[in-house]
Amino acid sequence: MNTRSKSWRHCLAWSLPMVALLAGCNGGSPEKPQPHAVATYVGATWDSLPAVSDNDLLAGFASWRSACTRLKADAVWGATCAASASVPQSAMAVRDFLKQNLDVYGLRSANNTANGLITGYYEPVYPGSLTQTATANIPVYGVPEDMIIVALDSLYPELKGKRLRGRLEGRVLKPYDDAATIETKGVKAPVIAWLTDPMNLQFLQIQGSGRIQIADGRQLRIAYADQNGHPYRPIGRWLVDQGELKKEDVTMGAISDWAKANPTRIPELLGSNPSYVFFTRNPESNEGPRGSLNVPLTAGYSAAVDRKVIPLGSLLWLSTTRPDGSALVRPVAAQDTGGAITGEVRADLFWGTGEAAGQLAGDMKQQGQIWMAWPKGLALPQVPQVTDPVKTNP
Template sequence: MIAPLFRRGRLALCVAALLALVAGCDKEPEKPEPPKVDTYTKASWEELPATSDPDLLAGFRAWRSACARLAKDPVWSAACTSAGQVAEDPAEIRTWFKAQLEVYSLRNARNSPQGLITGYYEPVYAGSLKRSKQSTVPVYGIPDDMIVVALDGLYPELKGKRLRGRLEGRVLKPYDDAASIRSNGVDAPVLAWLSDPMDLQFLQIQGSGRIQLDNGRQLRIGYADQNGHPYRPVGRWLVEQGQLKQEEVSMGKIRDWAKANPQRVPELLASNPSYVFFGLNPDSNEGPRGSLNVPLTAGYSVAIDRKVIPLGSLLWLSTTRPDGSPVIRPVAAQDTGGAIAGEVRADLFWGTGAEAGELAGNMKQQGQIWLLWPKGVPLPSTAAAQPQASKSQG
């Protein structure tokens, strides 16, 4: 029996070797890695498209408004000091731009300078400080039982990353998702009450807003924290359900669908597990404060991806309004957003109220972005510009 077993063993080895050889022949050769793309491509001032504004004054003012916050920033401190000495004269400001800053075209992973430019705004919704038959949707502050764990103390490479959860015994469990919070409530202060759950959803997407009270006062609220679950656009769910086409998605279309399908609104909202908690802001007529904690300037403040563009940066934006008219101007990177991710990506703040909301809701344009970076300062690196928790979802 030894010889037949030996022969069968040799045969098995030969078959295995043959199969391995055949598999090796069928295997596609490994594809070479695509060439690395420079996110920041050096450009000249002459390559920039001409501004659609009369001059650079408005964009310069919007950026300089954050200099008090940037005074100790090693990137912008010197530029801010010199900017404070520039007269508000268009010719002097243009001279300052060229003397202080270098131009870099932002490129995406496909080496394209084209990207997506959207808009956001500060909504105003009717509400009440007390629950009533009409006002039944709570606007929550930060829950008392939510624990936030910063990870960068032990792991610097996780700078800006946060874990959010609730203690159950000695175990930290994920915090409730949005559907659970809406169904079961949460251990948190109620700042105000709204009448429409879609108002709260859009308020969470924008990250800040005003609540119009019966006595004429407008209660100002802003992003305070988030439940730790990923943001998923409700518009994407409508597309997946065949309710809207991708090119049709806008805040107006989403609200129209919700009004026509009230019985499915809970299902729509459950598709986004993220939930934003708010804090009260002082009453004032200034713009809402973004992630840089300075008032945003309508038309000149943008939310960006901090992995690519550090907060406080000065940018040159070239895009269009929804009607096709050009928007070419310097803008200030003063905010972030959960849906704002990518090299050539920005969310342009349009202001407060219904008119700004109409413009922001229809804003889904192609555009280009140039980083205007201080001369002699090393370019940002994706390792050094990790994002913190964004102030909004949109």
């Protein structure tokens, strides 16, 4: 969730939220989509938005402006970013700038409701080693040498961003190994680090990036590099299907507790998710992980969104609650994406690095509202029509 220059993942988030432990791809019988119109953006005024503190306003604006280095030539945000460079760090100046340069729109879901799902993600830190040891023996693989990647949009422009991944057997491109095969037989890929717990590797793949704590005190930063092309299937859903957990009880902590109590069944659990993520090593730094815009994420003020609804680089006004029920109202920057982050009123808030951030992210499954700030005079994004699945006759 992390940092991510993901081109495409089969229902796998670059920065998957904790809810992705349970939510997954749609399946079942063949379906025929039936389009219908949806009112996604509803005009609002700045004065009608829920109030935010000056500190949250400045932090959210700074997070948004941090991506302007990547948006200088952007058709939507280039001019607004250029104008923002001269805005002083005062709440009054920021409010004036927003009102003068941006209009604001409330987001609505397909059934025209204002509330949607707000989840969280984070950058985990797990113990490990640069070399294999008796305790650190779970490999973190880089991109396999024998994996072939086919960009489908090179032949079919309508499949922009879609890629196939596989391995050549003779002259035939076959699907690449699934996670269970990789975990039992290995893969022709460099090992960039070793972890002490197979569950840590699974959670690292769900989050999309993280840090590995080395014994000498250093932290190795790793990030998503690619994926094996298989669909993501939530391990939390498998536990529910097995009757091991109730749906409402699925959290990262609950899954970890189950794994500790059932160590012999961990391979079965992990094998239920055929998706496998490969990583790359990032330079050591104290900045946040990089999102889809390739800028460091800001803890509490960067979010992953559905880019079909909210273009990357947008400034959002978020009104939700923390897991403890306290109000959370602030501007946040749309700087990341994820395969599980879909829908008109949907955001995944980045909480930061480490255990405390992980606790917040793991518990964050709140209802909330989102408003999108948009440059004055520019046409709103063209959102694809929402479809109602209607099963075809057998």
